[in-house]
Amino acid sequence: MTPKVVVTGIGAVTPLGATADATWQAILAGKSGVHTMDNDWSEKYGLAVDFAAQVDPQVVPENLKRVQAKRLDPSSQFALISAREAMADAGLEETDPDRTAVSWATGIGGVWTLLDAWDTLQEEGPRRVMPLTVPMLMPNGPAAAIGMEFKARAGVQTMVSACASSTESLGHAYDVVANGHADIVIAGGSEAAIHPITIASFNSMQALSRRTDSPETASRPYDVDRDGFVMGEGAGTLILETEEHAKARGAKIYAEVSSWGISNDAYHITGGEPGGQYALRAMQSAIDNAELSPADIKHVNAHATSTPVGDIPESLAISQLLGSHVGDALVSATKSMTGHLLGGTGAVESILTVKALQTRTAPPTINIDELDPEVVGINIVRDTPAELPSGDIAAISNSFGFGGHNAVVAFKSV
């Protein structure tokens, strides 16, 4: 029989705060992490978008020694800070290295390190390119930093599947624990890719909101006037272990990870399949694997990025998944507050889902001034948090990424 897998620790570095709790409190208060950026990129490069959801620049110097920070890309810095918080939260000062693993994710990798090194090469020549440039920019850099810090010798892996990455890494972590390959998995994802080049690219494909006059309201999933997503950055970590292992050491348990599901649209490199049928397949697979029924699902943390084309297929899929029970599931689109953390988004939204189950509180979706009439059936939490029912309930967290990746994790209350 497959052992129960539970979440015993959480940690996050997000545009809303330097910890999981600070992020959760800001979410409950309906705050936006999106602001006009304090840089000259718009002026210098003529970028149409001058806002993003950025991590407070003080977070890294306050949490990492300068020498350590210098050897890590920002995506690894955020990763390590969130992993430390999660391990401390789980009460895991020491673990058995041979039974500890890392399952991490990033969508883009060390883009800042790469591009800074390119500038250095152009301006000062190859001798000035830092020796650690390649290990800092490689996508497995964040996972390796966490693995070394916590002596995780049972395997350190990185999933790369765009914005579905850290839901896949959480799913993989579930498999590692459920199959008995490790007792503790440090799971999550990170991204630090707010750069003029990524903004230019996303903007050219008309994926970004251009609401420069009101950045706080730019991320508005399900609103009729939504015009694109808002780039975010940060990291989220969840500590997974078997229920037996957690109970044996007297750990607190946030929620159970019941299982997960995955699919691919195989349709278009950036556009999701318009009917949402493969998103539905991933959700169905998650609840089937978890042996849940639609009636059990009382909360959905939707992927809902606030793009005109993306939000509708997911809403259709949720409606089809839950059928007559769709009204009983409270749907939250937390990117309205966090922005879109790309490879870090699944982990942060799973943390929010776990907190929702633990506190029986579904986060709000801010900035819906007028609900898009095409969004029908689903029960969206708007403006302020909503209470979830008591008793045994379940929730899913959805992530979809460029490349047609669909990943869904199912959680149960404890």
Added chain:
Amino acid sequence: MAFTEAEVLAGLAEIVNEETGLAVETVEASKSFTDDLDIDSISMMTIVVNAEKKFGVKIPDDDVKDLVTVQDAVDYINKAQEA
């Protein structure tokens, strides 16, 4: 204009401080980069490259292994300045 020996030592201490966070006063001439200051090969390369820029000298990779103590580096840079 050449740097004096004291200026080279002080300048090296600043470079080491920037790379490792070690206080400048701990970077004494007699100290070994690896054994006393715990500087690894990657930090050493960064220190060497920054020293090349600061003092306007060239320190080929093959010579770096001979720079065991801070005094070795000071002497090397002084000699390279004269060349």
